[in-house]
Amino acid sequence: MRRITVPHQALKRQVGFSLVEMLTVILIIGILSSLVVGSFFRTRTVNKLLASEQVLSDCIRQARHTARSSGAPVLLKVQPTMRPDGTPLGGTIVGLSRIPIWGDSFDQGQGLADKGFTLGMSGTGRLVDASNPWVPPKLDRPLRFRSGDGIYAAVSVRPRLAGSAEEGIPKQIPLLLVGTSDQVGTSSFGIMLVRSDAVDPRKAIIQKNGNGSAKMMCWEVLGWVNHEDKKELIYVSSFDNLPSDLVRDRPILPSKNYDIPDPLGGDHWEEIGLLITNDQMVLYRNGRRIAELRTGMPDHEGNIVSLPQRLVQGDLFWVGQANLGSGLAFAKCPIDDVRVSKIGTEQVGALPQGIYPMPDPALPKGSTVEYRIVAHPEGRVELSSAIGSDTTTAISVGLNTDMAMPTGSIFLGGDFTRATGTANRGANSAMVQVAISGRVQSSLVLIPEAAPK
Numbered sequence: 001m002r003r004i005t006v007p008h009q010a011l012k013r014q015v016g017f018s019l020v021e022m023l024t025v026i027l028i029i030g031i032l033s034s035l036v037v038g039s040f041f042r043t044r045t046v047n048k049l050l051a052s053e054q055v056l057s058d059c060i061r062q063a064r065h066t067a068r069s070s071g072a073p074v075l076l077k078v079q080p081t082m083r084p085d086g087t088p089l090g091g092t093i094v095g096l097s098r099i100p101i102w103g104d105s106f107d108q109g110q111g112l113a114d115k116g117f118t119l120g121m122s123g124t125g126r127l128v129d130a131s132n133p134w135v136p137p138k139l140d141r142p143l144r145f146r147s148g149d150g151i152y153a154a155v156s157v158r159p160r161l162a163g164s165a166e167e168g169i170p171k172q173i174p175l176l177l178v179g180t181s182d183q184v185g186t187s188s189f190g191i192m193l194v195r196s197d198a199v200d201p202r203k204a205i206i207q208k209n210g211n212g213s214a215k216m217m218c219w220e221v222l223g224w225v226n227h228e229d230k231k232e233l234i235y236v237s238s239f240d241n242l243p244s245d246l247v248r249d250r251p252i253l254p255s256k257n258y259d260i261p262d263p264l265g266g267d268h269w270e271e272i273g274l275l276i277t278n279d280q281m282v283l284y285r286n287g288r289r290i291a292e293l294r295t296g297m298p299d300h301e302g303n304i305v306s307l308p309q310r311l312v313q314g315d316l317f318w319v320g321q322a323n324l325g326s327g328l329a330f331a332k333c334p335i336d337d338v339r340v341s342k343i344g345t346e347q348v349g350a351l352p353q354g355i356y357p358m359p360d361p362a363l364p365k366g367s368t369v370e371y372r373i374v375a376h377p378e379g380r381v382e383l384s385s386a387i388g389s390d391t392t393t394a395i396s397v398g399l400n401t402d403m404a405m406p407t408g409s410i411f412l413g414g415d416f417t418r419a420t421g422t423a424n425r426g427a428n429s430a431m432v433q434v435a436i437s438g439r440v441q442s443s444l445v446l447i448p449e450a451a452p453k
Contacts, residue, residue: 055351060432073282094344119334158268169332186226189274287377
């Protein structure tokens with residue numbers, strides 16, 4: 001047998017890896033590790049954003065459902081929470097439910113034969129007149145309003161027929177007043193009905209014909225709020241302040257007066273509601289908007305509206321009775337189901353830590369904003385405002401306050417949203433789009449990297 005001898009140096013060259021091979025393998029492992037670790041951290045951020053947009057979208061849908069089912073508006077707020085040094089920490093969602101302050105359905109055992117009570121819309125109602133005056137209830141605790149608190153007040157009433165020739169029909173029907181006394185001038189807010197010829201008889205005239213004229217006798221729904229800084233009452237009227245998305249049958253009548261849309265004639269039950277926030281006042285009739293004022297927008301006379309940031313304190317609730325300056329006025333008609341609630345104050349929950357509302361994901365990190373969403377009983381959902389850190393200045397973002405801007409956007413992000421250098425990859429903000437019709441859509445937003453200079 002022939003033996004073949006292999007040199008020792010040849011065997012030595014075939015054992016192990018070269019330095020280049022080892023460096024290559026280490027480089028590949030490093031690249032894969034960076035991809036895995038980076039993906040892990042991006043996944044945590046994405047999960048937070050996904051959770052935030054889903055929670056907010058569900059809250060908006062629930063607010064709309066609550067408004068439609070209860071017949072009362074809901075004010076939802078998305079607010080940033082701040083650290084002591086003024087930098088954003090996260091965000092909260094506030095206001096999905098209303099906080100009842102006081103209410104009375106007059107069904108606590110009263111009978112129709114009892115003094116001051118009559119047939120109500122549901123059970124027993126209250127009849128307030130000079131012989132049966134109203135006695136304000138005592139609250140368990142003092143009523144205090146903070147800056148930003150919203151209020152919704154509602155009352156059911158069956159006013160007399162406005163055009164009736166019956167004696168003793170009042171021209172002003174006070175429905176509800178909240179204040180420290182029954183004085184309208186010093187009250188916090190209130191609601192009343194005014195006959196169309198009461199303050200300005202010309203309002204009732206719809207057409208002039210020679211020496212005669214045709215009149216429309218109906219009730220004007222009037223709500224007010226006290227602007228303490230301006231020392232005046234701000235009124236919203238169903239005659240003068242028609243919502244911007246509604247139209248009159250005829251803009252101007254032959255008498256040169258405004259047309260009166262859907263006039264309230266009387267002699268049947270009506271539910272009248274008043275919504276007051278920092279941004280708007282809205283009057284409702286049976287769950288439908290009939291009048292509104294908005295901060296920063298002109299009223300029917302062209303004056304820019306400015307609503308108070310905090311309501312005047314008041315612990316007394318007056319129903320069917322008010323002092324209009326010339327003496328006491330009484331409703332003299334059945335009233336039922338009175339209720340007053342705070343809205344936009346109860347915290348629903350918190351956004352994941354590090355996620356906060358921002359006006360635009362393209363702005364520098366730390367830019368925060370407060371969004372306010374109003375769900376109306378008719379199904380309309382408004383992204384009514386975006387308020388800056390001073391809680392008074394509206395930031396110009398896409399709001400859906402009228403049909404010209406039917407969809408508004410809410411942006412959620414964090415300090416990671418506006419990354420520097422080339423680390424601006426992955427989902428870095430979330431967007432929730434709110435349509436006036438109530439449709440809600442959410443998505444993650446990518447900000448493209450800046451082009452190299």
